Amino acid sequence: MNSEEQARSVRQLILETISFAGLGHIGSDLSITDILAVLYTDVLHLDPERPQWPDRDRLIVSKGHAAVALYSTMTLNGFLTHDELMTFAQRDSRLNGHPARAKLPGIETCTGPLGHGLPVSVGMAVGARIVNADWKTYVVTGDGELQEGSNWEAIMFAGHQQLSGLTCIVDRNRLQQGALTEETNSLDPLDAKFEAFGWDATVINGHDHDALREAILAAGAKPRVVIAETTKGKGVSFMENQAVWHHKVPSADQFAQALAEVSATR
């Protein structure tokens, strides 16, 4: 399955899982889908048989509320069965509303409270350097999430350390929970901010798989940020760019329409 096919299937699984469970952050999941599909298909060295294989690449989905996008992608890559995916948020499921390391092998660290992934990813990248490992570290953050100061402490330190093994992908959909980022606490110019902290920055279309691949795989001497310009709710016309779809659950009719729309694309 190439990354495009995978992204389409992931969108279908997201809709199915959230409708079945009756909860989930649907807009946030659809926003990050292409980023995860490219990472799992063409970037990450992982082994579903050995989720804790020591030489695996490290991925942290710091915007942990997009758990269903992550679990759906893991399902298509052999880490979970479809049956288990449908246990999302059910009693005693390994698939908690936010990814929990103690519950599910393959999750590197618990996320959910925003602003935690970047510092942990910096520690991983420093650690990889100390132990002379070849694996790389990837972290995906929300854009509203970058309002948390903890990120900037980590970004500053990663720049100082010239952590070339670290790549951050920002899901730049310009919405946070309740409103636009630029109306709440503006982030622009985001690339210049990272650059000022010693990072290489690239701004791309976060739904263009070729652009994602090229930007994520590019190598350099500094930590790298890929600012992926995305659309929250991508693929479902009535969810796109609508703050209310941050964590609304579709009705049966909306589900049917949404499924038709994501299945039709390309």
Add this chain to the structure above:
Amino acid sequence: MTTENAIDCRKPFAATLVELAGKDDRIVAVCNDSVGSSFLGEFKELFPERLINVGIAEQNMVGVGAGLANAGLIPFVCAASPFLTGRALEQIKADVAYSAANVKLCGMSPGFAYGELGATHHSIEDIAWLRAIDGLKIVVPADARQTTAAVRWAADAPSPAFLRISRTPVPDVTDASEIFEPGRAQTLRLGNDATLIACGTVVWRALQAAKILSDEGLKTRVINMASLAPIDADTVIRAAEETAAIVTVEESVPRGGLGGAVAEVVVANTPVPMRMLGTEAFAPTASVEDLYEHFGLGAEQIADSLREVLAR
């Protein structure tokens, strides 16, 4: 366990804040991208210049709150309780409590109200964390009425305070005429055989347990300890002297929480058999209703615990 007339305490919280802000323009609300989840939509519409949304930045939010208090304003800092208390704990200690800044910290949706969203979103440690901080009043209202009373008190009291505002709907259990007074508990049900001391929206569950027990002839006193700091030591001591056992009930970690607070008073004054019910560990994936059962906080389970302590 649901019921008619159950109210999400965020509603009276927000309505009272709007009412008070209409009379006192020193009242401001500060939040972290949480206008919706803190029910601040109406406040924002009516007083847009007094709604300060700092974005997803809780440490900054509490620091900003302290600065606003310094400028003579009365900030109500509203955020989901796990992020407000956990993330900004040192700001709460140094900028608010130690600096005696007149900030009202409003921890929304505490306990395990976020159910399936998991332990990162459960605020079960908040009471234990905050109880260790000198000079901070801690208020855990039991219902909508007491939430209203607590907000009124907080707006008037010139001191740092934490209000724990539940989203789990419960019917009113307190008296409509009560005003909130720190350090004063309410006895909601009389009884001299044993005592249940609870705080927050689980007070309702404790009352149901007491009814089960009383039907069996076990006269159970129920105390609503909404003021955790300062605690009403006299009422605890009286319960320890007059009844044979005390069981505490809270939607939080008893180590350092209500259980710890009551035990400290009991041990230092009138030792009596005790049991402390609450959340003892990170939660499994489960709904709110299942979590009450998982942590032994169902009415029948509370009644069982009390019987066990008495049989000891």
